[in-house]
Amino acid sequence: MAVNGALPPPTFDLDAWANNYEGALLPLRLAHVATRCPPLARQSLTTAISAAKTGKNVQLYMRLCELAGHLGLDDLRTPDEAWVSKQDEGNKRELSRLEGELRGYKNNLIRESIRMGQEDLAQHHLVTGGPLPDLSNPQSLSTAGYNAAYQAFGKMRDYCTTPTHMAAMTLRLVYSAVLMAVNAQQTGGSAMHHFNSVLANASRLRTAGVKEEEQVKLTPIAIAMTGIAHLGQGNYRDAAASFRYTPAEYNNLGPIHGADFGRLVASANDIAIYGGLCSLATLSRQELIDKVLGGTFRVFLELEPHMRKAISLYTTAKYQACLDTLQRYYSDWSLDVFLGAAVIAGGNGSHVDRLFALIREKSITAYFSSFSEVSLASLASTFPPTTYAQTAMEDEVLSMIDSGRLDARLDALNGVLIAPKSDVRAAVHAEAKRAAEEVERTLLLRLHKVNAALAGLEIPRSKAGGGVGWGEVAAMGDGVY
Template identity: 30%
Template structure:
């Protein structure tokens, strides 16, 4: 049997989808209130799938929220999951009988009535759109497509919603309409996790004159930019480009961060803070995060993340890593951050190890293990991996448990770099002098595979084998294109000099005049030289 495997899937980077969180400290009601629409339902379902202690409560909340929409299929799915979770809870050996454990019965009357309402509304919107197209009013057609897309989104039909929002593009009559269309497409593309589509429409929205010209001066424009940066940050995070994701989240404005359909301001603080911690050096962390007046307001919503960043910057790595472990369970319940928690934590720890050792010539691994709240054996394994990856230039004395920095002679290294730069400058200077001399003396070069017309024949050029080209040099007293340019050339009136074809052309010639010519300063010879054939 043949099995098709996606070549883009890396098994080492594949997220663990079967993990279970047993000890969350999440206020579910407050968490759900930060989102709206389909995002609230999807996040609650994600928590129910990965957190047994909160499963029943999350499904009940999702069931009540989904009844405010036309999404009948999701209602039936959540009700089925809730029934299974309730049965599992009751059949547990340590189950405690409680009131209200039974799930609400499936409301078949609501299901049928909602399906009829959704169908009637769809027919009405479709009829209105046809009438708008008959009247050929672009603004009405655009709004008709948007209304139809909103209805499909409310019904949970994301594919048709994306089609309707995309069709509105042809009927946009202003930059404001284009931006609104882009935001709608971005929102649905995030739900579909089509991240390349998200980045494409973020770029399209940012290139509109409404955004490109006004910049940060307009409050409304700043709100749009914040939405675009948040969506781009999610896409970069999903692509594991953590530094780009951090830069996007850091550009968000706290006063204009109102995008509950995708993420909350607390998400911006957590996503941006952890990505910056994993990828920024000390200078970038201090300049872009700690000293950022805008991002400080986001960090006030997540004091634990703020304290982690400050502890890391102050080189208090043990307390920093301990606080990271304390909030790990809550991070694993975030549907967009959960696949990256392990990678981000590893990068943050590696960066802490590198920064700890960077000022030392040698370090006692016992004291280092105490600073990182780990054992010497585990620390030795981590340092070995960092040395093999080239992130730490050091050697380990496994017997004495001491880490020694490799002795690099900075003086010799600096001299070697200086000599290499001098040789490169010399090579570039000679190449420029050669080019200037060739142009000044009207030396014509015919590259192999070039034109073979009459003009080339009149110049008397010849293509050599093995990638060599020839230079046609005018004979003494004869200017190219002169009075006798139309006459048949005499074979010995042009001297051919072989030059290797390619980016670096070194002239190989028996003529002693050509090297002397290249030594002359520019402008010293007013006309082509009179060369004598050898």
């Protein structure tokens, strides 16, 4: 687990925050906190190691102890060898037993027994972290770790006899793919392939073919996980759309087929933060008013008032206040296992850094649109450097101009940003000329129809895709423009 740049303490209480989550992702969340926030490193790793010892994942426990050594926490770096040895032996015995039972089920050719045996084996791989890879065989990486659980769940497909069985299997595939993605991010690998698996299985989950009352519970999970996958891939506009359309039933959804995604992966509060940041970074002011503050997503925003406040401040052109509000929660969101992950594998910039930068660029562009020229000093005082934007205002503006994100010219000598001049008089004349030409064309078409009718000619309608012809004349004559 790589140690990233340090962050100041967050606004939340770590123990209360950790109580919102459970399952295999909880130790990974706490490990992410430890690597990013030194003041909380000891507390978070102590909690993570305790959580790991209550489970069966020996590999994760050893990784957490190794991380403690990297962070200089010598009292936590020494693993409990007795527990490791006992748990490892127990895991091997359990694996041998499950594999033997599955072989017996396959010999008896009872589909339901094979499906349940395959599911038990997959769950074992999930809670134990899967087998270790063979370092001498690079191909073993695809069948080691959580990959083994994902593949074992996938083998259930041939033995599922009802849509409910398929839905339960797909739900576990989604969860396994999320685990694989987070694990890859924390070990310096690429999570793109795993997030693609989340997208594919979430799409299947939305069309599982189960009864309506069961589909109503599956759809919110599918949409929310789709948003998380898009977020992990850096597709913020698609992520914003998914989070905005997540049904309000996701909140307090509870366990579905034995999996409570609100505690295992992301709570309703997390969905509010993810959706709010992605929307603020990618949507226009009017879209924020109509689709976020005025849409069904407002139910989620009520859970995170500071996010709703930040969006409201942006829509009322209070850009500095909006950015200040976001900055207060920068540490909180950087410690999130999805928002705080690196945009590029092995890189330093996280998704929250990228989202904040996009929101800042939008704010600067919107602020400048009200002026014909603005001094760089005034712009710098309105948008001071922050944790995620520490470059000089002149360099920042030049970068935006060069990339086409800001339509302006920079007078570097006088330190003034100048908006492009537009000839309003010429624009009005051009629009008037265009309108006059359209009126003249319409009148000519109507005159053609009248002349054709007087000559006793029948004008056929133009077929779809047939181009412009006499059918257009007929249509124009009927008053259809």
